[in-house]
Amino acid sequence: MDTTVFLVGFVIMSLSSLALYAKGSKDPEIRHHTYFHAVVPFIAATAYLAMWFGVGDVTKPDGVTTLSARYVDWSITTPILLAGLITLGMHERGRSTGFMVSTLVLDALMIVTGLISSLSTTPGTKLAWFMWSCTAFAGVLYNLWVPVRAISTAEGGPMTKAYTKNLTFLSVVWFLYPIVFAIGPEGVKSITAIATAWAILVLDVIAKVVYAFTSATNIEKVQRERSGGRSIGAIMKGVPQGL
Ligand code: RET
DSSP: OOTHHHHHHHHHHHHHHHHHHHHSOOOTTTHHHHHHHHHHHHHHHHHHHHHHHTTTEEEOTTSOEEEHHHHHHHHHHHHHHHHHHHHHHTTTOSTTHHHHHHHHHHHHHHHHHHHHHHHOOSHHHHHHHHHHHHHHHHHHHHHHHTHHHHHHHHHOSHHHHHHHHHHHHHHHHHHHHHHHHHHSTTTTOOSOHHHHHHHHHHHHIIIIIIHHHHHHHHHHHHHHHHTTTOOHHHHHHTSOTTO
């Protein structure tokens, strides 16, 4: 079968995602719909890329091929479209779910396409999936650094400082993962598998454990500033039981 259709689908979907984001409303009252609608074609573009490369194609004995990437696409995009519609039906309560959904979806796509890059055997395919994973990663960082930070800054106060500190830490550490991947055996093979395993272990400890501690310290500092230097425990002691 001529697979050009899938390449055309990939190009249309990725450009549409960009256009929907660029043209969509940034009005705080309705911009979550822009996020819902821009992330849907990004998912579809991922599925088309997969279909173009034949990832997930299952050919049955009768010769009929099931394109499983299409079903993965639909199983993620239909709930997002419904979430947008239901938010509208509920008179726009829970508006910030747009940022949450699009960031989490891009994050999941970053990991899945990274896995596909790792499993790919031809250099061109490997590079394409790596680049697409990096694109999803850029989307995650964009959401965190631009719209979510703008909301946080508009709110002001110590919580904004804590958000920016945690975000800076997370961005620097997460940035190192694709670099280790690229230079390791799954990429250009400049470092050995064991060196990669150690590097990822160090990153995992920093991203999970050190991040958890520093993030908790920043959040607790906010609570102390808000409650005039008293710890949450001390405040709760003065609160009548049952509240
Ligand atoms: C891959 C390879 C392809 C390109 C990119 C990647 C990014 C991975 C990241 C992983 C973060 C993992 C964390 C785990 C902690 O629990 C998949 C390596 C962009 C950012 C923080």
